Amino acid sequence: MKKNITVLPGDGIGLEVVQSAVEVLETIGTIYGHDFAFDYADIGGSAIDKHNDPLPASTIKACKAGDAVLLGAVGGPKWDQLSGDMRPEKGLLRIRKELDLFANLRPVIGFDSLSDSSTLRKEVITGIDLMIVRELTGGLYFGEPRERREENGETIAVDTLIYSRSEIERIIRKGFELAQVRSRRVTSVDKANVLETSRLWREIAEEISTEYPDVALEHMLVDNAAMQLIRDPQYFDVIVTENLFGDILSDEASMLTGSLGMLPSASMSAEGPGLYEPVHGSAPDIAGQDKANPLAAISSASMMLKYAFGLSEEALAVDKAIDQVLNEGFRTGDIAREGEAVKTTSEITQKVIETLRSK
Amino acid sequence: MKKNITVLPGDGIGLEVVQSAVEVLETIGTIYGHDFAFDYADIGGSAIDKHNDPLPASTIKACKAGDAVLLGAVGGPKWDQLSGDMRPEKGLLRIRKELDLFANLRPVIGFDSLSDSSTLRKEVITGIDLMIVRELTGGLYFGEPRERREENGETIAVDTLIYSRSEIERIIRKGFELAQVRSRRVTSVDKANVLETSRLWREIAEEISTEYPDVALEHMLVDNAAMQLIRDPQYFDVIVTENLFGDILSDEASMLTGSLGMLPSASMSAEGPGLYEPVHGSAPDIAGQDKANPLAAISSASMMLKYAFGLSEEALAVDKAIDQVLNEGFRTGDIAREGEAVKTTSEITQKVIETLRSK
Ligand SMILES: CC(C)[C@H](C(=O)O)[C@@H](O)C(=O)O
Ligand SMILES: CC(C)[C@H](C(=O)O)[C@@H](O)C(=O)O
Numbered sequence: 001m002k003k004n005i006t007v008l009p010g011d012g013i014g015l016e017v018v019q020s021a022v023e024v025l026e027t028i029g030t031i032y033g034h035d036f037a038f039d040y041a042d043i044g045g046s047a048i049d050k051h052n053d054p055l056p057a058s059t060i061k062a063c064k065a066g067d068a069v070l071l072g073a074v075g076g077p078k079w080d081q082l083s084g085d086m087r088p089e090k091g092l093l094r095i096r097k098e099l100d101l102f103a104n105l106r107p108v109i110g111f112d113s114l115s116d117s118s119t120l121r122k123e124v125i126t127g128i129d130l131m132i133v134r135e136l137t138g139g140l141y142f143g144e145p146r147e148r149r150e151e152n153g154e155t156i157a158v159d160t161l162i163y164s165r166s167e168i169e170r171i172i173r174k175g176f177e178l179a180q181v182r183s184r185r186v187t188s189v190d191k192a193n194v195l196e197t198s199r200l201w202r203e204i205a206e207e208i209s210t211e212y213p214d215v216a217l218e219h220m221l222v223d224n225a226a227m228q229l230i231r232d233p234q235y236f237d238v239i240v241t242e243n244l245f246g247d248i249l250s251d252e253a254s255m256l257t258g259s260l261g262m263l264p265s266a267s268m269s270a271e272g273p274g275l276y277e278p279v280h281g282s283a284p285d286i287a288g289q290d291k292a293n294p295l296a297a298i299s300s301a302s303m304m305l306k307y308a309f310g311l312s313e314e315a316l317a318v319d320k321a322i323d324q325v326l327n328e329g330f331r332t333g334d335i336a337r338e339g340e341a342v343k344t345t346s347e348i349t350q351k352v353i354e355t356l357r358s359k
Numbered sequence: 360m361k362k363n364i365t366v367l368p369g370d371g372i373g374l375e376v377v378q379s380a381v382e383v384l385e386t387i388g389t390i391y392g393h394d395f396a397f398d399y400a401d402i403g404g405s406a407i408d409k410h411n412d413p414l415p416a417s418t419i420k421a422c423k424a425g426d427a428v429l430l431g432a433v434g435g436p437k438w439d440q441l442s443g444d445m446r447p448e449k450g451l452l453r454i455r456k457e458l459d460l461f462a463n464l465r466p467v468i469g470f471d472s473l474s475d476s477s478t479l480r481k482e483v484i485t486g487i488d489l490m491i492v493r494e495l496t497g498g499l500y501f502g503e504p505r506e507r508r509e510e511n512g513e514t515i516a517v518d519t520l521i522y523s524r525s526e527i528e529r530i531i532r533k534g535f536e537l538a539q540v541r542s543r544r545v546t547s548v549d550k551a552n553v554l555e556t557s558r559l560w561r562e563i564a565e566e567i568s569t570e571y572p573d574v575a576l577e578h579m580l581v582d583n584a585a586m587q588l589i590r591d592p593q594y595f596d597v598i599v600t601e602n603l604f605g606d607i608l609s610d611e612a613s614m615l616t617g618s619l620g621m622l623p624s625a626s627m628s629a630e631g632p633g634l635y636e637p638v639h640g641s642a643p644d645i646a647g648q649d650k651a652n653p654l655a656a657i658s659s660a661s662m663m664l665k666y667a668f669g670l671s672e673e674a675l676a677v678d679k680a681i682d683q684v685l686n687e688g689f690r691t692g693d694i695a696r697e698g699e700a701v702k703t704t705s706e707i708t709q710k711v712i713e714t715l716r717s718k
Contacts, residue, residue, distance in 0.1 A: 087552065089552050093553070119479050119480055119483040119589055119590060119591075120478050120479055120480070120589075121478055121479070121480055124478040140520060140553070140554060141553055143517075146554075146555045147555060148555055148558075148559060151523070154523050154524045154525055155523070155524045155559065156521060156522070156523045156524070157521070157522055157555045157556040157558070157559035157560075158502075158519065158520065158521045158555060158556065159519075159520040159521075159554045159555050159556050160517065160518075160519060160520070161499060161517065161518040161519070161520060162515060162516070162517045162518075163515070163516055164510070164513055164514070164515045165513045165514045165515075166513055191603070191606075193446065193448050194452070194499070194500055194603075195499060195505075195518045196505045196506060196507055196516045196517060196518050197516040197517065197518050199507075199516070200507060200514065200516035201516075222606075222607055223606045223607050223609075223610040224610065226585070226607045226608070226610050226611040226614075227610045227611060227613065227614040227619075229611075230478055230479070230589065230611065230614040230615065231478060231614055232478075244550070244553075245607075247550075247581075247582045248581055248582050248585045248604075248607055249585070250582075251582040251583065251585050251586045252585040252586060252588075252589065252611060254586065255585075255586040255589040255590055256589065260586070
């Protein structure tokens with residue numbers, strides 16, 4: 001199989017962890033006989049530095065021309081004082097819209113070998129395996145008007161939470177499709193006791209559920225969901241929700257397993273290339289020091305293999321290699337317990353590659 | 360001191376726990392020589408049944424005429440099928456607006472005696488003592504337009520997130536004032552990397568902070584706050600945030616200590632009567648069975664004594680009584696460990712009253 005992968009390292013540890021993921025993809029290519037070509041482009045702070053634009057036209061073009069996008073992370077103190085359109089994360093928001101990446105998949109899986117790193121009790125998080133499906137191109141993130149204006153002699157600021165039927169339908173469908181190959185349970189999260197958008201969301205979820213008689217649907221209010229994720233995270237299978245609720249709940253959920261440095265994500269459109277990136281940020285404090293945990297980026301590469309290229313066997317091989325490396329006690333600083341040896345980014349990456357090769 | 364308290368029992372266990380709180384207030388009145396008069400009115404589902412309105416004009420009038428409002432809880436399956444303006448929680452939303460209760464205070468305090476009921480590790484929650492200050496009368500809850508309409512041949516739903524400078528100023532000030540008598544640290548939570556309202560919020564927080572040089576201000580993005588509450592809840596002192604973020608984060612935080620049935624809240628206006636209510640809901644499944652935990656309602660009465668009437672000594676006496684009752688092992692079902700004796704609502708209430716009397 002021949003695939004073109006657009007690589008957007010971004011800023012901070014993005015550069016290092018993306019490099020690890022690329023090496024792992026190359027290894028998979030060699031072992032399984034695929035031809036992965038990598039095309040690099042700029043995004044975020046580094047793109048501001050080079051092109052005066054967090055998402056230059058050349059980057060958009062490169063992404064659209066490829067089969068999938070691998071992203072590191074964006075942002076850092078250097079660009080914190082810039083405003084509005086010149087902020088690094090604007091590059092991220094714009095690429096989502098440009099590629100119509102409406103479905104953000106964030107699996108949260110507990111690694112038994114890491115259950116001591118969580119602030120939750122071991123018995124509460126053992127075996128957590130949930131998938132958050134977040135709408136990524138609508139809602140408060142993009143609704144108009146979004147502005148500041150004067151009214152009755154004082155300043156008013158406004159954002160708009162807006163969803164159309166078709167936007168809701170496609171993300172709910174995605175949730176049901178994923179549930180079909182998992183435990184067949186969808187929890188649709190909204191705030192239907194307050195919001196008009198949530199009431200429409202809930203109605204449509206009910207409608208769509210009739211197309212998936214094999215999947216159980218339940219509704220949960222977002223405040224309750226924020227509680228239940230802590231009370232009983234093992235309860236959940238697929239959670240589907242709108243953009244901002246998904247932002248908050250997926251970050252909350254990522255903390256449950258104590259392994260934020262382990263968590264991947266996939267952002268998908270209906271047809272074009274999807275974007276695969278670790279959930280963690282650019283961690284400027286440890287950037288360039290060979291200290292970052294590359295496993296979230298490697299795990300994102302695994303999601304790319306599975307969802308973008310349909311290479312489930314290859315994806316499984318990567319997941320198993322990650323598991324084995326952890327079981328053998330290889331850990332970067334973020335997941336090492338007191339007294340445990342701390343490995344570098346390169347050491348962990350090499351270990352994953354060796355593990356893959358030795359199969 | 361003579362005070363008139365408007366009591367809104369509401370629905371479900373609201374009736375029972377409000378009764379407990381009234382008895383405790385009467386006891387305090389007797390011991391300390393205050394004259395508390397109680398005036399009952401309807402809200403929520405029971406008001407729908409009696410008046411065809413979740414917040415009848417007579418209730419609004421009663422609340423405005425009194426010195427403070429004590430609320431139980433609203434809602435239940437009986438009214439779940441009603442729509443829009445006839446839903447029980449509409450009564451709650453409307454009373455907030457009618458009384459201009461812009462500041463919702465939700466203290467989250469860990470009880471050592473209950474630390475086993477949490478899903479978080481004991482060492483992570485020991486000594487948690489944070490205060491969430493949630494804006495309660497603005498933002499997405501009340502912004503216009505909030506509607507459904509047809510656009511380009513499909514249905515669109517819209518909600519509006521709107522804040523004025525004065526709305527933001529007064530809630531931020533409340534956060535700083537509370538921090539002054541606590542640990543002098545304010546965490547202002549927003550989503551300034553995406554929302555216009557958050558950018559205004561952040562600017563104003565910076566401005567107001569110059570009026571409180573003795574209090575440290577930091578900004579935190581809402582997604583990060585959802586993580587940090589789990590990672591290190593002991594870190595926080597006062598969290599101040601807008602309505603919907605506050606709804607989500609305070610419910611998340613309430614779950615940390617494993618004692619949702621213990622948590623009180625106060626909703627305050629600039630001048631008029633405030634409203635005091637337990638954080639928990641109406642729990643229809645155990646309503647009328649003398650099983651509900653009355654301590655959140657009793658603790659809300661304590662907040663009333665302190666914030667509405669300035670009776671700090673009396674409030675402290677109630678808090679201490681609650682502590683002692685817990686330390687002596689008195690527990691309702693929600694907080695009892697396996698094998699522990701389960702007490703009724705009335706037994707716990709009587710025990711609190713006896714403890715107060717025996718001082
Ligand atoms: C950087 C920020 C704009 C972004 C978001 O809010 O979507 C991030 O938090 C995320 O979840 O990818
Ligand atoms: C019942 C509901 C409308 C309410 C809210 O969202 O404010 C509740 O969740 C709360 O926090 O008091």
